[in-house]
Amino acid sequence: MSAASTAEPAFVAKTKTGRFTDFVDARVGGSGILREFGRKVFPDHWSFMFGEVALYSFVILLLSGTFLTFFFDPSMAETHYDGSYVPLKGVEMSVAYNSSLDISFDVRGGLFMRQVHHWAALLFVASIAVHMLRVFFTGAFRRPREMNWVVGSVLLILAMAAGFTGYSLPDDLLSGNGLRIIDGVIKSIPIVGTYISFFLFGGEFPGTAIIGRLYMLHILLVPALILLMIVLHLFMVVVHKHTQYPGPGRNDNNVVGYPLGPVYAAKAGGFFFIVFGVLALMAGFFTINPIWNYGPYDPSPVSAGTQPDWYIGFVDGALRLMPGTLGDWQVEQNWFGFVFSFNVLLPALVPAGILFTVMFMYPWIERWITKDDREHHVLDRPRNAPTRTAIGMAGFVWYCVMWAAAGSDLIATHFGVSLNDVTYWLRTLFIIGPIIAFIVTKRVALALQRKDREIALHGRETGRIVRLPHGEFIEVHAPLDEYKRYKLVGFESPEVLPAVPNEHGVVTRKEKRRAFLSKWFFEDRVAPATPAELEAAHGHGHAAVEAPEEAKSLSH
């Protein structure tokens, strides 16, 4: 319109899409955003996919969950079932359970949506957990991403909260027993436990309020918080740009990968449909939570071999592992006329408390020990941070022992062994499992580093055996090209930082502790191969893989 009146003719889009884009842009100023993000570079690696899986599972949870809310009625009023599932006809049950059965049997596609929703929930927590393992083992939590690590940890807790509140909604026998356990754990809390239990259930367990309350938490509060945290999480990903694996051409000052449009966007977008498709397959073919088999909640019956959803397993397992009596001595104590249920309180709070506290604080712990406050955008290969990898594996094994303990009865029946023995073994593993995991992992990581050195210095084995004129057989090694070699040698290898005096010339006790931990972290590090060593290796044929200082230091 004003094209003629201005000095420069206004831009006129040529295609229909262009005109539409221009219309929106002129009103919201989108071209700045598109300019910033349209070609933003994203590094690519299969292990970056777990976070995406989590995000997509959440989208699928929102879609399937919205469908379910149209049919679900969270009332605990009593009713008699009159739906199509014959075995439960006339059975007294809550309206919530009744409507869950209706969704399964009388709403077309309802069962499918329930199954998609439950599988997506399991996948959501699992993919967050695996994503966090990836982030931990590659050191992606280091500056500047410490806060994003915390946001991710909060997301893990929220995902578990979303899962548990949803799990209880159908008000079937299995989830009712789950709530019963939660109630028992809450009641063990000193001073306020009984009150919290009565406030949560609106009176005595099970009452008639809990399903409605959990429903509100499940469909409003928790998802809103998750959404908020996801926004924060992704916002920080944009601010930091993505990390990248080490390799030729990659360093802390650049980001190497594919531009968002079109390749990365296509891959990531396509991946959403793949996640959806896989979940649909699972929902179509594998039954999850067949509530009609369990019956309505009743405090009296219980079926043997029941399991919670997997992500609650580690707490349940910890509850199982704790001995309640040692000989004739009761772990539960009456002190000053009040009850301290240590047999419930300790396993419910302490292992989870330790895991989550260390998880939240780990970026700062490592930063304190290494005094490394630089920005890191290039990831560590797990073997190149042996102590961190070992700590992670120790925690992982500890978690897995507790998780396995939640199935102690199934292990016993499946393998035909004594339930008590399984528990004794798992109790032992609870203590020594992490220690063994730490030692083994650290040795494996160091061995892999030495193997990397060997390959970098001597090349890869070709499998070609050559007989030399004097009769000796050797296997020919092919040297690596410089790109492959750089991947094996281009990493940082922090050294032990001894304690240094502060400004008053005093070596504080805290600094000594830090120095001790630093030594524990890095004393047996394997340094990356150097060009000089490569030179030497080529010169001497089969020279020692490691530098000669090795022999010296071992002797003292």
Next chain:
Amino acid sequence: MGNHSDGSPNHSGTVATAGQNEVEKFQDPGIPPHRLRLADTDPKAAKRAERQVALLFGISVVGTLIFLVAYFAIDLGPGESTIGNIRLQNMLLGLGTAFAMLGIGTGIVHWAKALMPDHEVSEERHAIRYEEDRQAAVRIVDDIVEETGIKRRPLIRNTLLGAVALAPLPAVAIFGDLGPRPDNKLAHTMWAPTDGQLKRLARDPDGTPIKASDVTIGSAFHVIPEGLNELHEGKLNEKAKAVVLLMRLDPESLNPSPGREDWGYNGIVAYSKICTHVGCPVALYEQQTHHLLCPCHQSTFDLTQECKVIFGPASRPLPQLPIAVDDEGYLVATSDFKEPVGPSYWERDMHERSINS
């Protein structure tokens, strides 16, 4: 090795420290040269990839059709909603959705991988913040704080802090009606005699009373108080406290402690079914060993030792319900439990003392 925690720099690094020296590091060779794909060089391969992508999108269309057919052709009306029908429909809906979604997803990914440019690009990272911005921000914050005068007027600051600290209290207090006060509700169950009338033991779930003569040696009954099923309100709440396991053993194998000799009848004893750990029903009775096992966390109670814990996470024995036989031969509870049932709670010991005083 050991004695270096004094911070001596003479640490016991087992490996050469060479390589930390900048000069001695391998130089970064840069991004490897780009390797062309088949579809980049061979137009036929590109055409083939194009057709494959189109085929995958076509499969997606078929999946959508499968879904729609399964949805509309299989009706869940009255009489039609058999398990077989539902299973078939669920399977076809899943299959249709899976094809529809996987077709689109794999198609797009294949398109991206085979046909879209796959040149890796390198982009500089920008500083997350700039020193200039930081200084400007600090100045702005200082100005803001200065203009409020909050540092110069501690009276305002302190009263504000006090007010803000107290203001959330109503937000906490307003949740006071989420539930009633616990008082001593957990200390009592339905087994307490009403108007001197002793409660009969009845079968769970049908509520028919149990005669002592029905209970043979080795048998076990799941028991509720008579009248529970007729309750109109709080039935589950009462049931969650009152359920009982009734078993008959050879009287010789029971070892009642002093004061409990008359709590059973002729080898018939009744114990709370609610686990003292976290409250699951202790539903498994091992007839041969006289052990009760909780399926949730495997706490095991020995019936011959008044349900003492012999394994697992529970700490306290299961509470025993004192029983006797009435004139008509039915089993009755002579009183309520002599201690609170179920999982322990803070005031439990207090309640137990008040029950027994």
